[in-house]
Amino acid sequence: MGISSLCFVDVCAFIVFQLYPLGLEGVRNYSVGPVEASDLVGCRYRLVQRERYPDVPSTHASLARAERADAARAAVHSLLSSSSKNFRRVDLGGDDFAREMATLEAMAAGVHLITNARFRYGGWYVELDGLVRDGEAYLPIIVSNHRVAKKNPHATLPGVPTHRLGLSAPLDLPYKLRHHPVDGYRLALGAWGLQESDLDSGRGVVIGQDRETAFVVETGDYFEATERALATLEDLPDSPRRVKECASCRFWEFCRPELERMDDISLFLPGDRGRKYRERGIHTVHGLIEANLGEPSRLAAAWERGIPLLKRPTFAPPRRADVEVDIDMEAYLDQGAYLWGVWHDGAYHPFVTWQPLGGAAEGENFHEFWTWLTELRSATHARGETFAAYCYSAHGENHWLRSSAERFGIAQNEIEEFITSEDWVDLFLDVKRSFAGPHGLSLKTVAPVAGHAWAEDDFDGEASVNARRAAVAGDESARARLLEYNCGDVQATYRIREWMSAGAPGIGDL
Ligand code: SF4
Known part of the structure; x- marks a missing residue:
């Protein structure tokens, strides 16, 4: 059934069928109620607890996540083309049921771009950030806060500037798609929703952290995994099992006593x-x-x-030097590094920008940091002294050193020379060789054993992402919090190496 062939009676029949579907093959009426893509990832016991305790409010972390998703969606919607003479855009609003109806009506009317669309069939529903028409069919659009594709000169991925979505044909871009299960599930459910109306194009659109680029993917690639994920709901667990997401789950107060009892x-x-x-x-x-x-x-x-930490027989203190600095970098999503914090000579030096990332402000800030570091290192070597810059788990710092150099005109070999030199010390590697701990060896776990305390206890990565958004909007207290947190991190690295150099007193043997 093509768009242009639908008349009003067809539309009504079409809608009735959509609301009382016979059901897609493999889709069941789950005892836990209709599910969405995010229910198909992570802990399945959450669905059981949600039925048992429907009134438990969302956690602060999940509200903040939802806020970030809303902001991402709003940013993309503002980039998408508006209605014009030959292009019709409809922004849907209202409650879920109203939007499900309006989605079908807008498709039947052949609207070119439908934002805030929604399908619901039997056991599942899907919120789509948009539907874009292509000939007689549609592509579901999803906006994700993941990094959905990575630049790769040897790969190609069709894409189109977000503002040309629905207006221009995609071109091959030098990117490689990155897989995020929840994004794939949304696209598959969106495609299945379209199939019910015979309006599926077989392709979908995903827009990630780079809001300006819309990538076009084959939705069929996600069907099998989505079917498998839906099938797991037939056999939900009858008891909890602790996973990473428990730390920010609203049902932890109920699951924890169950786990402890067992x-x-x-x-x-x-x-x-x-x-x-x-x-x-x-x-x-x-x-x-x-x-x-x-x-x-x-x-x-x-x-x-x-007991948080035990000493391994391979314990060894880290390399020390005449001139030492501790470094910790803060990045915002995939957009750039906004803060290079340094602890040197008993003082904190933040190289920071609160301007949007990816432009001149980030470049200037990085240049300032890199010049300061390399001049200090060169001057130290020139005096015949040794130099060491420490960080805790260098993966993120190395990534942003390389990426910043590439984007802001610093020779890669300059960066590589530093990263591969003995002057760049990843303290985490020394810690891993020296200790074992039942809670792992993160900075947050090890530093308190070495006598360090952060000014604010629960300011984790997620809180820092939220604070960064507020800081860019001009919130001075958020800026102060971010600097304080970063200062705490570089001091923590300093404390750990001092403590290890003293033989890590107070720690029992493994
Ligand atoms: S607290 Fe953990 S086990 Fe319990 S529902 Fe949440 S994620 Fe699942």
């Missing part, structure tokens, strides 16, 4: 980390301790006794 091994080894022990019939922390399996059993015992 002494579930996931309390110590979250997610899949406990699988190999479960397969051996070990389901509890106590069971793992009793199994006497060497390091895992000793760490489980440390967990039970609240």
Whole structure:
């Protein structure tokens, strides 16, 4: 059924069919109620708890996530083309039911661009940031806060500037698609919704952190994974298992006592980390301790006794130097690095910009930081002294050093020479060689053992992303918080290396 062949009666029949579907093959009426793409990732027990405790409010973290998604959607919607003589755009509003109806009506009317579309069929529903018409069919549009594609001169991915979506044909761009399950599920559900109306083009549009570029993908590539994910809902777990997302889940207050009552091994080894022990019939922390399996059993015992760190026989203090600096970088999503914080000679030096990233302000800030660092290093070497710059897990810093150099005109070999030199010390590698801990070896875990305390305890990565948005909007207190947090991080690195150089006193052996 093409768009132009629909008359009013067809539209009514079309809508009735959509609202009372016979059901797509493989889609069931789940006891947990209709699901959306985000329900198909992560903890399935969440769906059980949601039925049991429907009134538990969202956490601050999930509200902030929703806010960021809204901001991303608004940014894209403002870029999309408006109605013109030969192009009709409709922005849908109202409640869910009204938008489901309006989506079908707008498609039947052949509208070129439909924002805030929504489909619901039997066991699932999907919120689409848009539908764009292509001939007699449509493409679902999703906006994601993921980095959806990476530049790659050897790859091609069709794409179009967001403001030309629906107006220009896609061109091959030098990008490689990155896979994010939840984005794939949304596209598949969007395509299935279109199939119900016989208006599916077989392609979809995904817009990621770079809001200006809309990539075109084959939606069929996601069908199998989405079917598999939907099938897992047939057999929902009947008890919790601790996973990473528990830390920000609204049902933690109910799951935690359940887990503790069971002494579930996931309390110590979250997610899949406990699988190999479960397969051996070990389901509890106590069971793992009793199994006497060497390091895992000793760490489980440390967990039970609240001991955060044990010293490995391979303990070795980090390299020290005559001139030392501690560095920590803060980036915002995929957009750029806005803060290079440095601890040197007992003082904090932030190289920071609160301007939008990717332009002259970020370039100037990076140049200032890089010039300061390289001049200090050169002057130190010129005096015949040793130099060391420390960071904790260099992956992010190395990425943004290379990317900033490439974008802001600094020779790559200059950066590579520094990164690969002994002057750039990844303290995390020293820590990994020297310790083991039941909660891992993150900066947040190790630094307090070394005597460091942050000014603010719960200012994590997610909070810093939210604060960065406020800081760019001019919020001075958010700016101060970000600097304070970054200063805490560089001081933490400093404390750890001092403490390790003193032999890491107060730590028992593994
Ligand atoms: S607290 Fe953890 S186990 Fe419980 S529902 Fe949330 S994510 Fe799942």
